[in-house]
Amino acid sequence: MLYRTAGQFKTSYRTDQALFPIRQDAFLLGVILICAWVVFPLTASEFTFQTLLTPILIYSLAALGLNILTGFAGQLSLGTGAFMGVGAYACYKMVTLMPWLNPVVAILLSGVFSAGVGVMFGIPSLRIKGFYLAIATLAAQFFLVWLFEKWAWLYNYNASGAIQVPNLDIFGLYVAGPQASSMTQYYVVLTIVSLLTYLAINLTRGNLGRTWKATRDMDIAAELIGINLMRSKLTAFAVSSYIVGVAGALFVFMWRGAAEPNLFDIPLSFRVLFIAIIGGLGSILGNYLGAILIVGLPVVLNTVPRALGIEVESALLEHLNIMIVGSLIIFFLIIEPHGLNALWRLIREKLIIWPFPH
Amino acid sequence: MELLNKIFVAPFAEMVEAPDFLMQVLWEGLVSGVLYALIALGFVLIYRSSRIFNFAQGIMVVFAALTLVGLHEMGVPAWISVVLTLGVMFGLAVTVERVVLRPLVGQPDIILFMATIGITLFLIGFGEIIFGGENKQMITEELGIPTGDIVLEPFGGLLILQHIDITAVVVAVLLVTALLLFLNKTRMGRAIRALGDDHQAALSVGISLQTVWVLVWFIAGIIALVTGIAWGSRAGVSFALEVIAYKALPVLMLGGLESITGAIIGGLMIGMLEKMFEIYWGGPLLGGNTESWFAYVLALIVLLFRPQGLFGEKIIERV
Numbered sequence: 300m301l302y303r304t305a306g307q308f309k310t311s312y313r314t315d316q317a318l319f320p321i322r323q324d325a326f327l328l329g330v331i332l333i334c335a336w337v338v339f340p341l342t343a344s345e346f347t348f349q350t351l352l353t354p355i356l357i358y359s360l361a362a363l364g365l366n367i368l369t370g371f372a373g374q375l376s377l378g379t380g381a382f383m384g385v386g387a388y389a390c391y392k393m394v395t396l397m398p399w400l401n402p403v404v405a406i407l408l409s410g411v412f413s414a415g416v417g418v419m420f421g422i423p424s425l426r427i428k429g430f431y432l433a434i435a436t437l438a439a440q441f442f443l444v445w446l447f448e449k450w451a452w453l454y455n456y457n458a459s460g461a462i463q464v465p466n467l468d469i470f471g472l473y474v475a476g477p478q479a480s481s482m483t484q485y486y487v488v489l490t491i492v493s494l495l496t497y498l499a500i501n502l503t504r505g506n507l508g509r510t511w512k513a514t515r516d517m518d519i520a521a522e523l524i525g526i527n528l529m530r531s532k533l534t535a536f537a538v539s540s541y542i543v544g545v546a547g548a549l550f551v552f553m554w555r556g557a558a559e560p561n562l563f564d565i566p567l568s569f570r571v572l573f574i575a576i577i578g579g580l581g582s583i584l585g586n587y588l589g590a591i592l593i594v595g596l597p598v599v600l601n602t603v604p605r606a607l608g609i610e611v612e613s614a615l616l617e618h619l620n621i622m623i624v625g626s627l628i629i630f631f632l633i634i635e636p637h638g639l640n641a642l643w644r645l646i647r648e649k650l651i652i653w654p655f656p657h
Numbered sequence: 658m659e660l661l662n663k664i665f666v667a668p669f670a671e672m673v674e675a676p677d678f679l680m681q682v683l684w685e686g687l688v689s690g691v692l693y694a695l696i697a698l699g700f701v702l703i704y705r706s707s708r709i710f711n712f713a714q715g716i717m718v719v720f721a722a723l724t725l726v727g728l729h730e731m732g733v734p735a736w737i738s739v740v741l742t743l744g745v746m747f748g749l750a751v752t753v754e755r756v757v758l759r760p761l762v763g764q765p766d767i768i769l770f771m772a773t774i775g776i777t778l779f780l781i782g783f784g785e786i787i788f789g790g791e792n793k794q795m796i797t798e799e800l801g802i803p804t805g806d807i808v809l810e811p812f813g814g815l816l817i818l819q820h821i822d823i824t825a826v827v828v829a830v831l832l833v834t835a836l837l838l839f840l841n842k843t844r845m846g847r848a849i850r851a852l853g854d855d856h857q858a859a860l861s862v863g864i865s866l867q868t869v870w871v872l873v874w875f876i877a878g879i880i881a882l883v884t885g886i887a888w889g890s891r892a893g894v895s896f897a898l899e900v901i902a903y904k905a906l907p908v909l910m911l912g913g914l915e916s917i918t919g920a921i922i923g924g925l926m927i928g929m930l931e932k933m934f935e936i937y938w939g940g941p942l943l944g945g946n947t948e949s950w951f952a953y954v955l956a957l958i959v960l961l962f963r964p965q966g967l968f969g970e971k972i973i974e975r976v
Contacts, residue, residue, distance in 0.1 A: 369767075375767060423957060423960065423961060426960070426961055426964050427960050427961070427964050428964065428972070429766070430710050430766070430770070430914060431910055431914070431960055431964060431965070431966070433710075433770075434906045434907065434909065434910045434953070434956070435910070435953075435956075435957050435960060437903070437906060437907075437953055438907075438950060438953035438954050438956070438957045441903070441949045441950035441953055442950040442953065442954060444949075445946060445947070445949050445950050448946075449943065449944045449946070519974055565903070569774060572771075572774075573771070573774075576767070576768075576771050580767075615786060618781075618782045618783075618785040618786045619782060619786065620782070621778050621779075621781050621782035621785075622778070622779050622781075622782025622783050622786070623782070624778055624782075625775045625776065625777070625778030625779030625780075625781070625782060626775070626779055627775075628771065628772070628774065628775035628778065629756070629757055629772050629775040629776070629779070632761065632764075632768055632771060632772050632775065633757075633760040633761060636761070636764050636765075636768045
């Protein structure tokens with residue numbers, strides 16, 4: 300009933316192709332945005348900011364980047380973690396070489412570097428396909444992480460080999476480093492994530508997005524109807540790596556505060572891949588749902604036994620955690636291989652025609 | 658000039674000057690290559706029969722080795738624990754087929770691939786809870802594997818061959834021979850290959866998908882156990898072993914996903930070349946630890962020229 304679409308007539312192509320053809324969708328999004336911009340920050344504690352809100356947004360953004368490549372353009376990549384690393388290290392170098400640079404600008408620029416690296420590692424995709432390409436992206440993963448470790452210039456020759464985020468401010472307000480408050484960082488992340496999501500939605504709906512989808516569905520057929528495969532694949536790598544790189548910069552500058560090379564190792568890549576797949580390949584909303592599940596689940600698993608008064612060893616809990624995440628992945632793949640996004644779409648369909656079954 | 662010398666002249670001069678050291682390097686590379694090849698073999702087998710890219714092969718190695726050591730620690734005699742471990746691997750194969758693969762038949766490759774990553778995570782958590790995370794000693798002596806070494810003196814130098822390594826190579830050769838015989842000469846082996854060629858055609862002549870999948874995962878489990886014993890007796894058994902799965906992936910790329918020959922030759926090539934690169938080029942020029950990526954970059958370069966790997970089936974695309 301809440302989702303009844305009766306009476307919402309589409310009288311032109313423009314309205315039919317609109318971002319929100321159904322009024323309720325726009326309303327729902329409005330509610331979510333108000334929650335994200337006003338309600339959560341007012342009610343959240345330091346703990347919630349640090350363990351839930353900020354990481355969920357950052358992981359969603361990384362998954363969104365990966366999803367553009369894998370879900371929209373059909374090129375499976377296992378190197379997301381390393382591209383996040385490129386973004387983070389690029390940002391670190393920029394703010395240390397040019398301390399006058401606005402940190403938000405630095406974060407947005409750092410994506411450019413990872414886009415460049417992404418295109419470089421995307422070139423083999425013109426010849427290599429499927430799982431071969433997936434393993435080829437692992438080359439990027441291992442090589443880049445090795446580079447982060449060995450190229451001392453990247454971390455300014457620190458003895459520890461790690462990068463430490465300095466205090467950065469915009470017009471006197473600290474946004475990164477030890478002095479920044481969680482709420483400021485949350486707002487910075489939220490702004491960037493909202494902006495990039497908006498751009499991504501429109502990009503995937505437009506000409507470029509359609510060439511990506513054609514490439515994904517069958518690249519030879521796409522080539523036959525006149526799509527330039529090189530352009531299509533490389534732009535997908537570029538846009539995807541840009542978003543992933545920005546997510547990486549946010550990951551270190553707005554959340555972790557410091558990073559060692561092995562932070563960007565393969566578990567991070569897989570984590571982002573899980574989010575994209577459980578959320579649903581080829582969807583934008585799915586990334587957020589997936590991130591909520593994958594980031595939120597360990598937090599819930601950690602707090603629930605304690606709230607119930609059961610004492611569990613933290614090591615055991617961590618292992619249980621891994622086990623449950625593994626089983627959940629299998630479970631979700633079995634009940635809905637197209638991800639949480641498809642599940643939501645199903646629910647929405649049901650709501651629209653409710654109370655009728657068909 | 659200095660750099661060119663370091664790249665093109667010095668390493669080769671070093672090789673000629675110390676041929677015994679070169680042979681040692683090659684031997685070490687060969688032994689790791691054999692183990693990479695074994696893991697790759699597990700991948701290939703499952704990929705050929707079901708088009709599933711089984712990411713869990715690496716963790717199966719760890720899991721098999723841990724089960725073996727864990728059972729022995731509980732007081733079970735060594736050889737009986739081997740049999741019991743095989744039983745556990747069979748149980749694992751049945752469970753995986755029942756719980757994971759059967760509901761996912763016919764899904765896109767990437768979904769099945771993700772499911773095997775799910776299996777990997779599950780096994781990591783499960784294994785750590787049961788066996789603990791610390792490094793364990795492989796029960797080499799109890800299994801009657803000779804320890805010690807042979808010292809040869811070629812070219813007046815010194816070449817040390819560990820008995821464990823020799824055993825590993827011999828066992829691997831036997832295993833591969835047995836596997837090839839099984840695949841080529843028996844009914845079941847033919848069924849596996851048929852299923853790999855065409856699922857529906859194989860089903861229509863009465864080959865049971867379920868039986869074959871269980872069998873294939875079980876064989877992969879046996880291979881995992883052998884690999885686990887061989888690798889574990891060199892480096893101990895712990896979850897750190899899991900990383901060797903990442904070593905097997907470039908082997909697959911290089912050799913081709915469908916080819917058993919490719920897995921073996923690819924494994925040996927990568928094992929030897931990465932050792933040589935690390936010792937003669939990577940260490941002095943790049944600061945070492947190049948083994949983490951060398952195999953991938955090598956495989957990537959080969960793929961640029963042969964997108965299906967050296968021995969893979971030619972990729973034919975139709976619109």
